[in-house]
Amino acid sequence: MSLTRAIVSCYSAINPLVGLSSTALRLYGALEVFRDTYQSPMKDGWFRAPQLDKRLRQISLSKWEIEKGFTELIDAGLLQIRTERKTRWFQLK
Structure with missing residues (x-):
């Protein structure tokens, strides 16, 4: 395993957003907006x-990109x- 990959793996254990693609990060941010607006009280x-x-x-x-980001x-x-x-x-976690 390369040093770069080991560093990313270490940081992703702390923050799972590390190492995600830019598409997945944009999707996560958009879903956070939906969560704040449409959260279920039940x-x-x-x-x-x-x-x-x-x-x-x-x-x-x-x-x-949406489906890939979800995955x-x-x-x-x-x-x-x-x-x-x-x-x-x-x-969202």
């Missing part, structure tokens, strides 16, 4: 994001997604 920490794809495209994220955030343990009655619910 579901602790869970929020919905109406018209998410349309709004994320306004900040120049393509459908492919990256889930793999980093920073995001959970569940679907209930055709509504996607998100939870």
Whole structure:
């Protein structure tokens, strides 16, 4: 393992945002805005994001980048997604 990779691995253990792509970081920031606006009073920490794809495209994220960013955030343990009655619910860590 290279020294750079070891350093990134060490810092990502402290802060999981370290080492994420710029797309995933932009997506995480956008989801934080949705969380503050649409948090569910019934579901602790869970929020919905109406018209998410349309709004994320306004900040120049393509459908492919959105899905790739979701995968990256889930793999980093920073995001959970569940679907209930055709509504996607998100939870950021």
